[in-house]
Amino acid sequence: MAAKTGRKKWVYWFGDGKADGNSTMRDLLGGKGAGVAEMTSAGIPVPPGFTITTEVCARFYENGRRFPQDAEPQMWDTLARIEKSTGMSFGDPSNPLLVSVRSGSKFSMPGMMDTILNLGLNDRTVEGHARRANNPRFAWDCYRRFISMYSSVVLEVEKEAFEKAIRARKAARGVTLDTELTLEDLQGLVGDFKSVVREHAGKDFPQDVKAQLRGARDAVFRSWNNERAIAYRRMYRISDALGTAVTVQSMVFGNTGPRSATGVGFTRDPGTGEKKFYGEFLTNAQGEDVVAGIRTPRPISELETELPAAFRQLREITARLEKHYRDVQDFEFTIQDEKLYMLQTRSGKRTGHAAVKIAVDMVAEKLITPREAVGRVEPAMFEQLLHPVFDPARRKEFAVVAKGLNASPGAAAGKAVFDAPTAEAWKARGERVLLIRAETCPDDIKGMAAAAGVLTSTGGRTSHAAVVGRQMGKPSVVGCAAIHVNEELKQATVEGRTIREGDPVSLDGTTGEVMLGDVPTRDSDILEVMRGRLDPAESPTYRAFAQLMKWADGIRRLKVRANADIPRDAEAAIALGAEGIGLCRTEHMFFAPERLPIVQEMIMATSEEGRRAALDRLLGFQRDDFYGLFKTMAGRPVTIRTLDPPLHEFLPKREDLMVEMAEAKAKGLEGPAVEQRRALLHRVEQLHEFNPMLGLRGCRLGILYPEITEMQARAIFEAAVRCAKEKKAVLPEVMIPLVGHVNELRHQAAVVRRVADEVMKKAGVRVKYLVGTMIEVPRAALVAGEIAQEAEFFSFGTNDLTQMTFGFSRDDAGKFLPLYISDQTKVLPEDPFVTVDKAGVGRLMTMATTEGRGTRADLKCGICGEHGGEPETVVFCHDIGLNYVSCSPYRVPVARLAAAHAVLREEARGGSRTPAKKSKARRKKGR
């Protein structure tokens, strides 16, 4: 094994204008490693170094979290090359090479894994470092930073222990700022830190630089599986199997003095997409200072006056990088004594708004094609364009109390909370919350995800809060210095007023403004234009959206329908591009206040005649409903599901009636009113079910009471013939729910077809229509070939199909599903009620589609469960060959985009609809 793998390349060099890797090798080298390799080869100034591959990471874990021995020599050989290139020597007291050790996986996971700077310092090399920089204070500052960083990451000493030592030293010296500490103070602090390490880690801080490097390297590999990295991967569906690379790079210093600086930036605004140089820097600082949000950095435009040559070079290099990569670049740089070094470049994460604008702009700039533009916008991000904005009319009523940096656009209002766990807990109980922190750190990401928006008092546009906020599409205002946050007391003050936990606060991530109170929102530009309330010319957002949708529609083959029960929803659906109604739930029409008593009368009836009498009175209502829907949909297909829910849903709750009767009895009440309630309870008892989900509902109702199906069919076809007579196109698709056996469908289809014939014969017009079924009971999928004998279409009801395939009641799964998808058990990779479970539910869908079409080649297949608007599910539906997806009207644009992505992914695979298992296996082997 060792002999075989020993010859393999584990370590990739970059430096002196040459690199073993390039930008295509992100799988192997991580984003960072691939980026620095590509830059190095392109002649861009990058400090030399090497990357240890993600394959080594995999072997590290296979090996019981130990670094594979055969990769060790390659690492030291390549380290020697850095020494040669820089003319410095690792561990050499006279001219010590210092390195950074960073993580880097295929997909950027900002701040989630560990980084160590200034590695190579010890009691002896610190002196050489001081002499070389001619700045002993700088050198000892590096050393104390290194000890605390290394010890917390590698030796797992609590950071707080070092903070405490600093506070003690400052107190003893009577100063408040770090910068006020003298050389002697820092030297003393190094001693203090070493004591802290001895005490907390039970061993000395390592003086052997090789041991330092090995320790840091392994810690970075380990950090792939720290809690927050796992949580992050969950959130962004990044595979746990990818692993991280480790990049070891010679240090350059932005903290040698005022002619040095360090910064991060974007080639365009990642919040809005505007084409402007965007970023921040700090002079005399190390990189971590900028992103950690501890010091508020300066806008990058000010670098031009500060260090004009370096600034010009930076602009030129980053413009070249954007052109080279044909995408917005997110870069890091350091200027050491006026010399510019690029430390990182990668595709910049952006908000949905920015993604759309940048994609459309880049097509105009001929940098990318429209197909590429469509591929650049993640459907999940895209949804942000439809999020509400503050209602301009109402907003004036609320005073702006502070203004911060507009880090991530959008309107957010909610109850103030001051820590992540509270944000999560309050969200879980249904509250809308706003997370307010001095600064955020990687431990906060779950809380950020739970919040409607994020507000920080420190940190810049590239601070953790800003970067993560944008990535999540979470409206964020950062660096809002006017607000003083006291996390311990769980409150903040602004302009003399106190914001306590639970107080309503609003923020506008587009302008950076913060308001007290719950500012009402209005619908997004997109919806406002759709409704004719906003002129498209006034909304660049709308125009970019429309352009991208047009391209997406040109690419996709999967049709997109909407679930809608009433004409108003149907109108919105059409405006948002729906090509039909995939699910109209007729029972929703039964709950209207003037109808419910009639429905209850029908349920209470003890004979078919009694039921028919009530149904006759419902007929007119339903007919008008359907007529309205047909008219709105103007000939597009309208799938109408016959009555689905159990009848007791239309009656008062059993336990409430039981309690009422018990009270009446205890109080000795009697009389006709009590008698009537008792009769009601009696019927409710009859209808009571232990598992209503698996009880008398769906087609079972229609088979027990065919007169209900009959009335509904009559309403549908009377509405349809009315349209036909008025020369309005109409295409009803009658859908029978909960079918598990072909005979159930046969029974109900016969009722529908008979009534259709009667109505059309009487009216003297013919209307085309289809009769089909939901596939939502596992058995239906298993015998789909038979069911297709009767069904002219299938519509996957993935809500119920998921419930029954997993045996999870959606109403009850709250007791265990959160635990299942938690990092604690990792039982399920994701919530199957959000993304369709491909291996189980998806397999049934694939079987049903294939075997249904085996019986009836032109069988129309769609999905109408709530999964229908979820991008990953949309792609899956395309892959298994469905004809359409149907989702809520507001998800229609997302589904359209996802359907286009499905085609692009298919093309990337080489045109096969289903990702072949073989090629997957090959990909795995190839790694």
Add this chain to the structure above:
Amino acid sequence: MAAKTGRKKWVYWFGDGKADGNSTMRDLLGGKGAGVAEMTSAGIPVPPGFTITTEVCARFYENGRRFPQDAEPQMWDTLARIEKSTGMSFGDPSNPLLVSVRSGSKFSMPGMMDTILNLGLNDRTVEGHARRANNPRFAWDCYRRFISMYSSVVLEVEKEAFEKAIRARKAARGVTLDTELTLEDLQGLVGDFKSVVREHAGKDFPQDVKAQLRGARDAVFRSWNNERAIAYRRMYRISDALGTAVTVQSMVFGNTGPRSATGVGFTRDPGTGEKKFYGEFLTNAQGEDVVAGIRTPRPISELETELPAAFRQLREITARLEKHYRDVQDFEFTIQDEKLYMLQTRSGKRTGHAAVKIAVDMVAEKLITPREAVGRVEPAMFEQLLHPVFDPARRKEFAVVAKGLNASPGAAAGKAVFDAPTAEAWKARGERVLLIRAETCPDDIKGMAAAAGVLTSTGGRTSHAAVVGRQMGKPSVVGCAAIHVNEELKQATVEGRTIREGDPVSLDGTTGEVMLGDVPTRDSDILEVMRGRLDPAESPTYRAFAQLMKWADGIRRLKVRANADIPRDAEAAIALGAEGIGLCRTEHMFFAPERLPIVQEMIMATSEEGRRAALDRLLGFQRDDFYGLFKTMAGRPVTIRTLDPPLHEFLPKREDLMVEMAEAKAKGLEGPAVEQRRALLHRVEQLHEFNPMLGLRGCRLGILYPEITEMQARAIFEAAVRCAKEKKAVLPEVMIPLVGHVNELRHQAAVVRRVADEVMKKAGVRVKYLVGTMIEVPRAALVAGEIAQEAEFFSFGTNDLTQMTFGFSRDDAGKFLPLYISDQTKVLPEDPFVTVDKAGVGRLMTMATTEGRGTRADLKCGICGEHGGEPETVVFCHDIGLNYVSCSPYRVPVARLAAAHAVLREEARGGSRTPAKKSKARRKKGR
């Protein structure tokens, strides 16, 4: 089409010692047609005739219930051959040919379809018939019978209308018996009957004999789909597609005078299996008189003195037939003026007791092989041997009030009911009923099925009640003349005492005795021998049973286990041949009165510590339970399922507590007791689920509270190591319920294996064990390949798998399932909770078995749902390659026999485990 099918043979001749068909053609000619053809060829006296095939029946239905024109000429040509053979002529007034028209399908359906005798009589031929027989009274009696029979069957005139006319005529003449009517009376009655026909059918009784034949023939075809025939097929799982043949045969007459007779019989006793000539006859009667139960016929032994020559010939012929067919024969004969004719022979239906005895006897007689003997006993019938018998000690307390014919053995006690619908209704509400009728008719079969036993006051051992009772294995006493039944008043009198609806009555079908009251029963001989309470030498039933079981065990490959939770059940299981325990439900151990409070304490605990404290106290109980079970099973595998039901099952009901609290509030009660109940309600509310079936149960509980699984594993392995230390063999199989994802099993298996290691390490002994899972969630079957990575065995939990695959809650399906399996909708061919649904649930089982073994070749697969003891399911389990079935201890013998049948059926197919789809399709096409 017509041209192509026109040359085909639709009509099969038999007569004059020659026949177109033979006994192998039951599919095409029906049992009757094949029987008479075979007898004719064997030189046995059979009146000549022909059979119209079941293919014609299929075409009759395809053709909109019209007889296919191209078969018409074949029929008339073959009728001419009867004329030639008999020398009589159809419709000839001087020497008229009369025929019978009978149904006959592949499987005998006694009395379910229609039969017409004496066809060919009209106003003119009746005279020739009279002259030829030299008996005008006989001829006119034939004629009036024919008119009423034909008119009720073909023209659908109510039989009652004819009865009324007879009663009127008798009253006018002042007589009470039919036989007292004179020739003139009968001639008058023919006139009356013709008027009845005209009035009720709206047309004249047909005088055209050809029209008569066509009408009768078509009516027989139609009767294939009458209500009772359909119900019968449902009950015995006979395919609706088989169709019936029609046999037209020249009439012979048992009613020409005292030298004529008609009868039916069996070559051995169909109730007990005893080898004795068994049957009944009536002199001067037609066949229908015997089976209809109107006149009580005489035992066949008396025929020897009455008509000795014919009797000898009958014994000789039937003995030949039994030898020829190598099975008990059920035959019909007619003696016309001392000449014997055989009308029918077929395999005789028999009770389970008789089936076993006959099979074992015939092996001893070297008539059949042991393999054939096993194949002769239907597993469903076999179960009758295990039915309880009256407790001999207690029985003496009850006086025998009447004695009838012991038509079908067994003990039955229940509430008296006097009509079939009441029997069904009372059964449905959970009552045990005894059906008491003057006589039964085919309309009663559902009521007979619902009853515990059947008692009739008239009819013989071959009457409808007797035949059907035996077939159903229903204890029956018939012809019990001492009991006078008044069906209208719903009561009966016996010895001056009145039995009213609902009164308890007992009957012994083995002795024919009837007792008032509810006589207690004891277990069957089999169980009594097993328990050492009965000497096998004293029980022939046991000896035959044991012999058959031995042969069956030699044939079967499928293992049979039992579901048992306690040592007593385990002992019974072993005694009945179980080879292991397939399901031990640990929760049953939680319900014991000394344990339940501890379980409740565990549920009420708010911390893991609290739960652990309660679990520690349960540990000892569970360990002792398992130790007892292991000891009993002596090294046979014992599959133990970890906790499965939702926790609220161990607490009081939510609604009861709610009502209690409401009452307490209304009455103003307060105090610590109320407070405690309120806390209980609070916890019950927390645990409340909308669909508990799909909620927090099974492995979900074990994942949420791993300490429960841990305690159970500890109990299992501590018991196992105790056995090991005592040198007792032990093989625990720990089964995790409700797994849907491999990670669930991985989680729980890790807990089990960790505890197993701990316990065994501590004890210093190793015990072999397996960890596996139930496959009861559809998803588990769909990803079985993955699950088999962790599972060492699969056990199909077909109860839950059926619930989830169909989306039927077993607790609630009572609202619609009866309708689904009713003839009214025919949605489902059978109750999927009784016989496993092969197309849906079975497909999942097949997939899971195949794919599970794809991952783990030696994966042990079994079934532990209640289907595991149902014969059809057992055969299916064999066919898909399971290793074992597990069922309740008392079903074990049935399962063993069914498993042997599976092998025999497989051999009959030519050795393939799964019935090939292709050959099925071919069979279909071939018809």
